[in-house]
Amino acid sequence: MKSYTGTKSYLACMSLLSLFAFSQPAAAAPVTLGSAAPFGIFGGGAGMTNQGLYTVINGDIGTTADTTLVTGFHDLNAVFTETPKNIGRVNGTVHTAVAPAGSVPNAIAAAAALDIETAFTGLSPAALPGGIDVSSLGGGAGELGNRTLAPGVYKSAPGTYAIQGGDLTLDAQGDPNAIWVFQMATSLLVGGPGAAFPQSVHLVNGAQAKNVFWQVGSAATINAAGGGTMAGTIIASSGISTSTAGNVDVVTLNGRALVMHASATLVNTTVNVPGVASGPVEPPIVVDPPVIPTAPGVTVTGTHAADVVATAATGGIINVENNGGHVAVTENGTGTINITNNGQLLTVTNTGNGVVSINNTSSAAVTVTNTGNGNITVNASGLLPITLTYADGLDHVYP
Numbered sequence: 061m062k063s064y065t066g067t068k069s070y071l072a073c074m075s076l077l078s079l080f081a082f083s084q085p086a087a088a089a090p091v092t093l094g095s096a097a098p099f100g101i102f103g104g105g106a107g108m109t110n111q112g113l114y115t116v117i118n119g120d121i122g123t124t125a126d127t128t129l130v131t132g133f134h135d136l137n138a139v140f141t142e143t144p145k146n147i148g149r150v151n152g153t154v155h156t157a158v159a160p161a162g163s164v165p166n167a168i169a170a171a172a173a174l175d176i177e178t179a180f181t182g183l184s185p186a187a188l189p190g191g192i193d194v195s196s197l198g199g200g201a202g203e204l205g206n207r208t209l210a211p212g213v214y215k216s217a218p219g220t221y222a223i224q225g226g227d228l229t230l231d232a233q234g235d236p237n238a239i240w241v242f243q244m245a246t247s248l249l250v251g252g253p254g255a256a257f258p259q260s261v262h263l264v265n266g267a268q269a270k271n272v273f274w275q276v277g278s279a280a281t282i283n284a285a286g287g288g289t290m291a292g293t294i295i296a297s298s299g300i301s302t303s304t305a306g307n308v309d310v311v312t313l314n315g316r317a318l319v320m321h322a323s324a325t326l327v328n329t330t331v332n333v334p335g336v337a338s339g340p341v342e343p344p345i346v347v348d349p350p351v352i353p354t355a356p357g358v359t360v361t362g363t364h365a366a367d368v369v370a371t372a373a374t375g376g377i378i379n380v381e382n383n384g385g386h387v388a389v390t391e392n393g394t395g396t397i398n399i400t401n402n403g404q405l406l407t408v409t410n411t412g413n414g415v416v417s418i419n420n421t422s423s424a425a426v427t428v429t430n431t432g433n434g435n436i437t438v439n440a441s442g443l444l445p446i447t448l449t450y451a452d453g454l455d456h457v458y459p
Contacts, residue, residue, distance in 0.1 A: 091182060091239070091273055093293070093316075094175035095168070098152065100331035102172060102318040108133065110148035111305045112328035117148065119316075119333030122155035122169045129323070130156055137161060139427065144388050144405055148326065152336070176318045180295045183241055183275035191215025191243050204228045204242075205259060211238035219245035219277070223259045224252045230291070232267035239271045240292070248280040250290060258288030258309070269314040270334035276300075279322070283311050286328060291315055296322075303327035389416070 100119035101108050107129025108121055115132070123129060127138075132146035135153055137160045142148075153160055155169045185191060191213040195201035201217040206226030210233060221244045232238035242248075251258050263269060272292030274280065279299040282290050286307030292315040294300055299322040302311045311329045389397055392411040399406070399418045407427050410416050 091179060091241070091293075092175075093179050094171075096172040096175040096179065096316075096318060098333065098336065099155075099172055099318065100152070100313075100316055100333045100336075101324050101326065102176060102316075103129070103324045104173065104319045104321050106319070106321070106323035107131070108324045108326070110326045110329075111146050112303075112308070112326075113145065113147050114308070114310050114328040115148035115326050115330070117150045117152065117331045117333075119150075119331060119336045120152035120155060121150055122172055124157055124166060124169045124173050127154075127156045127159050130154060135160075142405060142427075144407060147405055152333075173320070176295060177320055179273075179318075180275060180297070180320060183243065183273050183295065185215055185243050188213050188241060188243070191241075193217045209240065211235065211240055213241045213243065216242075216244040220247050220249070221274075222249040222252075223261065224249070224257075225259075227260045227262055229262045229264055230267045230272060232263070232265045234266050236266040236268060237271065238267060239273075240267075241273045241275065243275045245277040247278050248274055248276045248282075248294070248296070250281065251283040251285060251288065255285045255304075258283040258285055258311075260289040261291040262289075263291055268334070269332075272315065280317075282313065282317075285309070286311055288312070289314065294318065295320070298322045299324070301325040301327075302329040 096102065098120045099122050100117045101121040103121075103123040103125070105124045107123045107125045108131075110132030117133075121130075121133065127140060130140040132142055133140045133148040133150050133154060134142055135150040138154065140154060155163070155172070157166045157169065181187060192215065193201055194204065194207065194209070194214055195217060197207070197209075199207065202220045202222060203224065204221055205224045205228060208229040208231050210231060221242055230240055250261075261272070263272075269291045270293075274292055274294040274296075276294060276296035278297055279301070280294050280296045282288075282294075282300070282302040284301075284304050286303040286309035289312040290302075291313075294313075294316065295318045297320050300317040300319050301324070302313065302317070303309075303326070305327055307327055309328070311327075313329060313331045314334070315331075316333060317324050317326075317331065389399060389406075389408045390411070392409075396415045397408075397417070399408070399416070399420075401418065401420045406418070406420060408416055408418065
């Protein structure tokens with residue numbers, strides 16, 4: 061009898077071990093991103109949008125769309141529709157259907173798009189079956205908040221995952237090669253409950269962001285109220301958004317936000333691509349109420365990080381010496397505007413018959429539009445090119 065009981069116990073243990081082993085092997089296989097690996101943000105064929113002054117991408121960004129669908133970003137080569145309130149620094153390269161200059165049109169972005177789709181398929185339940193239902197560990201089937209999870213493949217039983225009511229901790233248990241894959245048929249929601257509560261993903265005991273993957277069947281929303289730290293490569297079918305317009309608390313993503321069929325929208329977000337060194341951190345820009353000169357013969361001197369808005373609607377002279385924030389200047393009369401810009405982004409529009417003189421030493425972006433009959437003179441010694449648009453329909457790029 062004892063011999064029979066021992067045999068039965070042995071068989072039961074072996075059966076449990078077999079089930080456990082069957083659910084685990086998929087997590088051991090590394091995931092290959094190929095040419096998409098350097099990208100912190102990818103907007104499929106729909107582009108990328110940044111809102112806010114504090115977005116920094118330590119890596120590349122890309123889309124298979126035209127440059128017109130990239131807004132609020134700049135790299136060392138070009139500026140993509142930045143405004144005084146929407147500036148995103150890319151410490152890599154912006155790749156689009158026609159950029160960067162000198163590249164083979166669409167080649168890099170197109171290759172990345174294909175590799176992203178390949179990775180998405182490789183992370184799917186079809187390729188990695190047997191994903192763990194977290195409700196088997198206690199708690200809700202779609203809730204990852206307030207959990208500590210070992211490496212493995214996790215599949216959402218309801219089709220969605222949320223990190224709410226507490227942070228998620230990923231414990232590598234001393235294995236730096238440990239991999240996590242989270243599969244969901246529809247959406248990923250990080251933050252809450254309630255818009256005011258950001259949540260984070262913590263990596264402990266050797267866990268690395270490069271080994272965490274989120275396969276999202278529809279869209280991902282990361283900390284709509286701003287703040288918090290997300291970890292891993294998010295590959296979503298129909299969109300990724302971080303924070304919400306107007307929030308100043310920075311969302312940090314140690315990983316990537318890669319979208320296949322829609323756009324990526326960032327608000328004051330820092331993206332650190334695994335394996336890419338972080339760029340220099342610029343001091344925060346304090347935005348004060350704008351200084352608006354309305355009378356002729358006004359001199360505006362910016363000595364701190366305030367925005368300056370100067371408008372010459374009639375005659376007279378406006379002298380702007382900017383050492384701090386962003387400057388937006390409009391000449392729609394017959395006056396003269398003299399600008400010395402040592403500060404941040406400079407935007408100048410001349411729709412009248414006046415004269416605009418610019419002496420630019422800033423390394424920030426400068427965009428000048430001249431659709432009137434006046435003259436614009438530019439003396440540039442900054443790092444980024446100055447883009448000038450004339451009424452002749454041609455773009456003139458300095459220096």
